[in-house]
Amino acid sequence: QEEYIRKPDWLKIKLTTNDSYTGLKKMMREERLHTVCEEARCPNIHECWAERKTATFMILGDICTRACRFCAVKTGLPTELDLGEPERVANSVRTMGLKHVVITAVARDDLKDGGANVFAETVRAIRRKSPFCTIEVLPSDMMGSIDNLKTLMDARPNILNHNIETVKRLTPRVRARATYERSLTVLKNAKEMYPNIPTKSSLMIGLGETKEEIIETMDDLRAHGVDILTIGQYLQPSKSHIKLVKYWTPEEFAEFKEIAMSKGFSHCESGPLVRASYHADEQVNEAQAR
Ligand code: SF4
Ligand code: SF4
Incomplete structure (x- = not known):
């Protein structure tokens, strides 16, 4: 019998539902x-979709060629490349009246371009249909190919986000195929290609990392030019996913934010419910004002 750590009260939130949300789900x-x-x-869906x-x-399907041990996305070999997807995403962004959109994708290691062309086309289609919507892209490392990254960066997203996910020591255990160094290189290359496009990365904690390791990750990200950092609590999607080791407290998250700001990040969101895309609309405005 395995023991489970009790979920603390600050993570118990009620999900409510309303009509506009049901309509969007149908769409x-x-x-x-x-x-x-x-x-x-x-848990932030109502705040994000309705208010923010x-x-x-x-994009690029819902089957990923990788199997990271924290991630709930299905693993397998994708069969198709949906070339109509960029326009359909752009139509939905317009229908929802979004002010900020994050586009992420499964890792398509089966494609030579890692999906970069469809990704870039999605950015361009949204730009055409919703010229005032800011666009944040959150790609995989696209096999670390600089050409693939350039294809995406040339579409000029407003933010390039690439997740470091966890500290260096835990990376081989937590992520599949991706490496800590390669992710840092992706972030550095993006900054070198377009210095004016803010870069961002996210860290999920609660996997057994120490405070010192979290701070070391901040230093590594800053050394590779990363502007924005988000830190959130890992929540285990199921028993078969990598085990949750610790719930960091809201006070500890607040302290990490302070430390991050002292390291020179332009923005840091840090809290138990923070996700890579949480309050992303604020970050882009601040980054642009700098
Ligand atoms: Fe969606 Fe991100 Fe908002 Fe969660 S935090 S509802 S994933 S945009
Ligand atoms: Fe999940 Fe991304 Fe890892 Fe695929 S590459 S398993 S989508 S975290």
Whole structure:
């Protein structure tokens, strides 16, 4: 019998539902689109979709060629490349009246370009249909190829986000195929290609990392030019996913934010419910004002 750590009160939140949300969910099914907000059952969905007018789409299908041990996305060999997806995402962004959109994708290691062309086309289609919506991209490392990264960066997203996910020591245990160094290189390359496009990375904690390791990760990200950092609590999607070791407290998250700001990040969101895309609309405005 395995022992489970009790969920602390600050993570117990009630999900409410309303009509506009149901309508949007229906649209997602009809358009064959996937959002992280729904698939990850993100607790922030009402705040994001209804109040903040922001959402996170997952493109290039819902089957990933990798199997990171914290991630709830299905693993397998994707069979198709949906070339109509960029336009359908752009239509939905317009229908939802989004002010900020995050576009992420499964890792398509089966494609030579890692999906970079469809990714870039999605950015351009959103720009055409919603010129005032800011666009944040959150790609995988796209096999570390500089050409793939350039294809995406040339579409000029407003923010390039690439997740470091965890500290160096735990990376081989937590992530599949991705390495700590390669992710840092992706972030550095993006900054070198377009110095004016803010870069961002996210760290999930609660996997057994120490405070010192978290701080070391901050230093590594800053050394590779990263502007924005988000830190959130890992929540184990199921028993078969990597084990949750610790719930960091809201006070500890607040302290990490302070430390991050002292390291020179332009923005840091740090809290138990913070996700890579949480309050992303604020970050882009601040980054642009700098
Ligand atoms: Fe969606 Fe991100 Fe908001 Fe969660 S925090 S609802 S994943 S946009
Ligand atoms: Fe999940 Fe991304 Fe890892 Fe695929 S590459 S398993 S989508 S975290």
